[in-house]
Amino acid sequence: MNVVIPGKPDPAPSVSALAKKRLTVALVLSAAMIVIYFGFMGLFAFDKPLLGTILMPGLSLCIVLGPLVIISSFALCLVYVLWANRVFDAGIRNLR
């Protein structure tokens, strides 16, 4: 744990380590969102019959998957916020 000493140059290694950690989490979660969304859009663009499979009266595959994309967007946001509030913010406090 490094402490910023007023007037001294900042402890670059731990700032960049925390920055790297945040970027990794951000990139992994972004990649998950992109895979989920373009997986869905890929089916919409290239395999409409599959997406249109009727599962039961009143329910098709796309009506299951569409809201799931919406729900997973929120779920991923929640994962990030929980991580950031617990782990990342604690790391920031240590830097200060």
Next chain:
Amino acid sequence: MGSSTLSIGFFFAFMALTLAITYWAARRTRTTEHFFAAGGQVTPWQNGWALAGDFLSAAALLGIAGIVTSNGFDGMIYSIGWLVGWPIILFLIVEPLRNVGRFTFADVVAYRLRQRPVRLAGAVGTLAVILFYLIAQMVATGSLIKLLFGLPYTWSVIVVGSVMLVYVLFGGMLATTWVQVVKAALLMGGGILLAFLVLTHFEMNPLKLFAAASEKYGTKVLQPGSKVVSGQWDAISLGLGLMFGTAAMPHVLMRAYTVKDAKAARLSILYATGLIGVFHLMVFIIGFGAMVLVGADAVAKAGGGGNMAAPLLALTVGGNAFFGFICAVAFATMLAVVAGLTLSGVATLCHDVWTNVIRNGSASEAEQLKVARVATVMISIFAIFLGNAFEGQNVAFMAGLAFSIACAANFPSLVLAITWRRFTTPAAVASILVGTLSSLVLIYLSPTIQVDILGKPLAAIEHQWWFVSLRNPAIISMPLSFAVAILLSLVTREKNANRAFDEMQRRILLGPIQPNTDEPARAKSAA
């Protein structure tokens, strides 16, 4: 429709409330920090609602409900696309934006780079997005108000333009924020109530509603079709534009500055994502409800290109009063969105162009506020003028174009500025300009302009060498913008930008208010 007295009553109640808010906010708007960022004192919860209010346009309620009513499932493609950009804002953009910038996204792109060229290019990208989105909103507003209230088109545009002028001019970001919170609460409340009333007809079971729809119109309404989005790569390109365009919309990004720190900005995006997600699920129910309870033909016959689906459904399930309420909510929605757009255009003109380019970063508070107010009047007059000039024109493509430009011009430079040490000034400028121009050129050469607007037969142009079959340019313009940025960064060198990267990373994490740092501290001018 005899219920227009009621809707006008609701409308005046909304106006009275928001003008009272503006009066209250005007007395608290003394500095640019207040005018553009509400003094950074909005809470995450308020900002979450305001973000939802900023982002959910009339198209989100009336437009998507109409598409669902006439095409079934396909309307949801837009709902999903407008939501999936929010996690990207949260993960990649909002915290660096909040900690590094002050009023605009160009603050962040220009942070390590040469101010003038980057801010000018950023202004081009931002103003192009805002201009097209504002025209699309004004024209939609004029025709919708004509449809809902019977007010002539020109007057509708003038009323909306003037009221938005009053909000922004006097109340700045504080009034705009509260107008958006009130509007978002009305929109969510109205949407949830409407969806609830629909479901009471179907034993509270959405599946029964969908089953009734497929019984009436065939299972095709539950399946993806190709009428709303035609072409395979066009669908992917639309998705790119919606996702990354949302993540770089200037009026959305600007709201990151209204809260006190990065953590609050983070939370407000989470709340906004939840609110917008719930709203879009409601709209899906509303669209199917209108399909079954009102009927697709009746909605089509009511005019407005399907936009009457939600109001007519309200009339059917809730009577005249509810119809009037939904119409007034639609009006409030339009007002709040154009106010947010105008404010972000004003921030770009005043903060980026005037203060940092023309005055080289040294303009007094009083001067900046004066410029901001002049810019507000200019943009409002411009919006009213263009809204009238485009009456009756098919401008639906302009909203899509705005998202495409945001995606190709703003997103690449923003992400690279935050994450890549080697990013340079020429790369940023070229990437923004290439993103803007390529989006414009590609859409001009596509059937959207050539066939729909210029009326040329598709057969005559589809074999021309210049013809672009894609209606959504993002799949070409965004990679192009990234490629230009990366290539130019690799062949140019900028020592200062390179050196400032560590300092920027530090600031992204720790925020601007640090003692004993040599950077210019965020001007926290007290009221």
